[in-house]
Amino acid sequence: MSQPRPHHSSGSSHSFIRINGKIRAREVRVIGDDNKQLGVFPLGDALRMARERGVDLVEISPNANPPVCRLVDYGKFRYEQEKKEKEQRKHQHANKMKEVQLSATIDPHDFKVKLRHAVDFLCDDMKVKVTLRFRGREMAHQEIGMQQVEKFVQELRPWGQADYTPKLAGRNIHVTISPLPKNKRAKHPEEVEAQGPNTPPAPTQKPPPGERAAAASGNAVQIVRGDSGASAPGSAPGGNFGNNPFSQLEIKP
Known part of the structure; x- marks a missing residue:
C-alpha cells in the first residue's frame, strides 16, 4: 500500500x-x-x-x-x-467565445485575414462574435455595413452557423456564430493544403518509330548505312527506301 x-x-x-x-x-x-x-x-x-x-x-x-x-x-x-x-x-473550451471586429470600409485583404482567424476559432470549437462598428458618417450607410457582416457570415457557413440574424445595436452590428459539429464541418483550409493534390505524374510518351529526331547541322542531313551497303528488301535504287521522306533532299558531303 x-x-x-x-x-x-x-x-x-x-x-x-x-x-x-x-x-x-x-x-x-x-x-x-x-x-x-x-x-x-x-x-x-x-x-x-x-x-x-x-x-x-x-x-x-x-x-x-x-x-x-x-x-x-x-x-x-x-x-x-x-x-x-x-x-x-473540453466542454468548457467549446463555450469560449472569440471576437472578430470588422468595419464598413474594410480592405479586402484585411477581410480575408479576419475570415481566416474566424475559421481557426471555429475549427477549435470556439464561438465567434462578429462585431462591426460604424464610425462618423458611416451611420448614414448602414446597408454597407450589414452587407459586410452578411458576407462574412456567408463565407463561414462551411464551418459555423449564425445563432441569429445580424442585429444593429447603437453604432454596432453584431452576430454570434457557433461551430458546426465535427462530422458536418468542413476541414480546415490549411489541412486541405497540407494534403495536396493526389494526382500521379503523367507517363512519358515515347515517340513512335520513324519520328525520332535526326542529328542535323544546318541543312545537312547525315544518312547512316550499314557496313555491307546493301539495300533493304523493297527499297528503291541507291539504297533509299521508296517512302523515305528524305529522298528529295540534297545530300552534302
Whole structure:
C-alpha cells in the first residue's frame, strides 16, 4: 500500500485529497473498487480493509456525513480524475467565445485575414462574435455595413452557423456564430493544403518509330548505312527506301 501523501489537484474544489492515515474522520462510508457501497465502518476497520486488498483508502467526499471513502489504487484514482477534468475542460473550451471586429470600409485583404482567424476559432470549437462598428458618417450607410457582416457570415457557413440574424445595436452590428459539429464541418483550409493534390505524374510518351529526331547541322542531313551497303528488301535504287521522306533532299558531303 502506498505511503500517505497529499495530492494537489488542479481545477478541483479541494486543495488536496486525503488518503489512508491523513483521513481524520472517526468513521467513514466505504465504497468498493466496483463503486458498490460496503457500508459505514470505523476508520481503523476501513484502513484494514484497504490494507488487506492491497489498495488505498481515498477520501472522495470529505463534506459528507460521514465522509465517503473509496477503496482504490491511488494511481488509478488520479488517472480517472485527470481524465474527467480533461473532458470538463473540453466542454468548457467549446463555450469560449472569440471576437472578430470588422468595419464598413474594410480592405479586402484585411477581410480575408479576419475570415481566416474566424475559421481557426471555429475549427477549435470556439464561438465567434462578429462585431462591426460604424464610425462618423458611416451611420448614414448602414446597408454597407450589414452587407459586410452578411458576407462574412456567408463565407463561414462551411464551418459555423449564425445563432441569429445580424442585429444593429447603437453604432454596432453584431452576430454570434457557433461551430458546426465535427462530422458536418468542413476541414480546415490549411489541412486541405497540407494534403495536396493526389494526382500521379503523367507517363512519358515515347515517340513512335520513324519520328525520332535526326542529328542535323544546318541543312545537312547525315544518312547512316550499314557496313555491307546493301539495300533493304523493297527499297528503291541507291539504297533509299521508296517512302523515305528524305529522298528529295540534297545530300552534302
